Amino acid sequence: MRGLSRRALFAGSTAGAAAVLLPVAAAPAAAKPKATAACASYRAAYHFTVPDQWKNDPQRPVWIDGEYHYYYLYNADYFTGGTTSGTAWRLATSTDLVSFSDRGIAVPKDTTPGGDVWSGSAVVDHDNTAGFGAGAVIVIATMAPDDVTQAQYLYYSTDGGRTFTNHGTDPVLPNPGVRDFRDPKVIRDEERGRWVMTLAENNKVGFYHSTDLKSWSYVSGFIKDGIGVLECPDLFRIRAEDGAWKWVLGVSANGKGSGLPSTYAYWTGAFDGTTFTPDASDPQWLDHGWDWYAAVTFEKRDSGGALDPAARYAIGWLNHWDYANTTPTIDSDGFNGTDSIVREVTLKRASSGGYYLASRPVAALDSYASRTVSLGDLEVSGTRLLDYTGTAYELTCQITWDQLTGAGVQLRRSADGGRHVDAGIYADYAFLNRRTTVNPDASGRWQESHSPFDPGARTVKLRILVDRTSVEMFVDDGRYAHSSEVFPYLIDTGLALFTIDGTAVFRDVVIREFAV
Numbered sequence: 160m161r162g163l164s165r166r167a168l169f170a171g172s173t174a175g176a177a178a179v180l181l182p183v184a185a186a187p188a189a190a191k192p193k194a195t196a197a198c199a200s201y202r203a204a205y206h207f208t209v210p211d212q213w214k215n216d217p218q219r220p221v222w223i224d225g226e227y228h229y230y231y232l233y234n235a236d237y238f239t240g241g242t243t244s245g246t247a248w249r250l251a252t253s254t255d256l257v258s259f260s261d262r263g264i265a266v267p268k269d270t271t272p273g274g275d276v277w278s279g280s281a282v283v284d285h286d287n288t289a290g291f292g293a294g295a296v297i298v299i300a301t302m303a304p305d306d307v308t309q310a311q312y313l314y315y316s317t318d319g320g321r322t323f324t325n326h327g328t329d330p331v332l333p334n335p336g337v338r339d340f341r342d343p344k345v346i347r348d349e350e351r352g353r354w355v356m357t358l359a360e361n362n363k364v365g366f367y368h369s370t371d372l373k374s375w376s377y378v379s380g381f382i383k384d385g386i387g388v389l390e391c392p393d394l395f396r397i398r399a400e401d402g403a404w405k406w407v408l409g410v411s412a413n414g415k416g417s418g419l420p421s422t423y424a425y426w427t428g429a430f431d432g433t434t435f436t437p438d439a440s441d442p443q444w445l446d447h448g449w450d451w452y453a454a455v456t457f458e459k460r461d462s463g464g465a466l467d468p469a470a471r472y473a474i475g476w477l478n479h480w481d482y483a484n485t486t487p488t489i490d491s492d493g494f495n496g497t498d499s500i501v502r503e504v505t506l507k508r509a510s511s512g513g514y515y516l517a518s519r520p521v522a523a524l525d526s527y528a529s530r531t532v533s534l535g536d537l538e539v540s541g542t543r544l545l546d547y548t549g550t551a552y553e554l555t556c557q558i559t560w561d562q563l564t565g566a567g568v569q570l571r572r573s574a575d576g577g578r579h580v581d582a583g584i585y586a587d588y589a590f591l592n593r594r595t596t597v598n599p600d601a602s603g604r605w606q607e608s609h610s611p612f613d614p615g616a617r618t619v620k621l622r623i624l625v626d627r628t629s630v631e632m633f634v635d636d637g638r639y640a641h642s643s644e645v646f647p648y649l650i651d652t653g654l655a656l657f658t659i660d661g662t663a664v665f666r667d668v669v670i671r672e673f674a675v
Contacts, residue, residue: 199649201491203626204551205673207498213237214496216278216453217474222460226252228320245275255523256501266323273302278342289372296320301341309340332375342391351432357392364392379434387413391453398469399506406430411453422446423454427514447610448641451475475499477629482599487646517637529674540662548652551626556668559618563661572653582632584612584619589634591641598645610639
């Protein structure tokens with residue numbers, strides 16, 4: 160994050176809550192009670208949410224003893240602020256990445272002169288390279304003792320990643336005299352017998368080597384201008400559907416100033432253990448919505464722990480620093496922090512050449528379906544209101560047409576039709592539009608997100624996840640995805656299909672609800 164330090168931002172944790180009209184009032188800087196019967200809940204029905212207070216950046220989940228350990232930045236002092244504000248690492252575990260069990264604080268804050276703990280990554284040190292024992296879980300994370308000088312510190316766990324102890328009070332990677340020096344992401348390079356770290360350094364991703372996780376050497380840098388300050392780097396190798404192997408370098412970036420997303424930018428390419436060489440200079444984007452920030456990808460493993468080399472999982476923070484403290488959940492439920500659905504990511508070759516990452520909701524979500532409404536094929540010319548109401552569901556369909564300008568769905572529609580979230584295609588782009596419902600963007604600038612669409616196809620597949628404060632749209636088997644926060648009134652439960660300048664058939668329309 161730029162400008163304001165994270166600690167300073169948290170100290171004024173509710174300063175922005177009144178920036179936009181919400182269904183409920185902005186939170187005062189005081190402890191919040193849990194939701195009561197007099198205050199209906201906005202907590203997501205099937206997305207991960209923090210139990211209380213605040214969460215932001217996800218930390219890459221790691222597979223330990225048959226389950227995923229999901230760490231995330233957590234601020235227990237969000238509503239009181241003050242000098243104790245800032246983040247620790249809280250832990251949740253899951254075997255299927257849909258249902259999570261809270262395990263409390265794993266990496267505490269303010270127990271060393273370093274203060275609070277920012278983003279980083281956890282690895283399992285199977286070969287005892289760091290000397291804390293074979294199988295020890297090592298966390299390397301950014302801390303800034305003076306709120307300015309960012310450096311990387313080490314914590315270790317010998318109880319399977321449940322609790323961590325600081326390794327001294329000195330950084331394992333000191334700041335070389337730069338402002339942005341954060342978010343270390345560590346992977347194991349088995350071929351060369353060493354660890355590799357990627358680090359966010361303003362417009363550069365720095366690459367570092369280590370044999371013991373305690374001492375690091377700079378080896379190269381990848382520079383990209385024009386998409387803001389790079390954060391939360393990611394590096395992994397994946398096998399494409401056609402059998403080719405590719406390395407992927409990802410970052411969280413803010414391309415709004417260039418008319419681009421502000422989510423997860425990535426490049427496919429080659430990595431020789433030291434230098435990353437991209438296939439193209441400009442990045443692709445794993446999500447085209449407004450609210451899929453600080454996303455991480457992580458290994459896909461089966462119940463026995465076997466690694467799938469052709470897929471990864473990903474999870475992102477359903478929020479953005481532009482309006483991070485604006486949400487009805489503060490008053491209704493006493494928390495601020497919701498994540499995207501975990502998605503499975505695969506690498507595919509485009510018909511035009513090159514490779515791209517496709518994403519779809521994690522398959523385990525299917526097992527939580529509690530109600531299915533199958534509406535079959537529906538012909539639409541104009542607007543067609545469906546006989547369904549709900550605040551949290553999934554809608555899937557394939558739209559086909561001969562000639563029209565646009566088509567899609569109106570989600571969370573008010574009874575008078577004045578408020579709704581629109582999702583679909585128009586001319587040569589797919590879109591997700593939250594302008595006509597309550598949403599966090601008071602500027603009015605970040606209302607409709609776009610991704611490319613070929614109108615000559617005359618068909619599009621949509622899979623849309625709707626929850627109480629979010630919409631996630633997957634277009635054409637996950638070729639493009641859009642994730643955005645929305646805050647519709649809880650009484651806005653309608654659903655409609657629409658076309659513009661033509662007729663379309665919405666084929667195999669299915670709505671599913673989930674019980675998690």
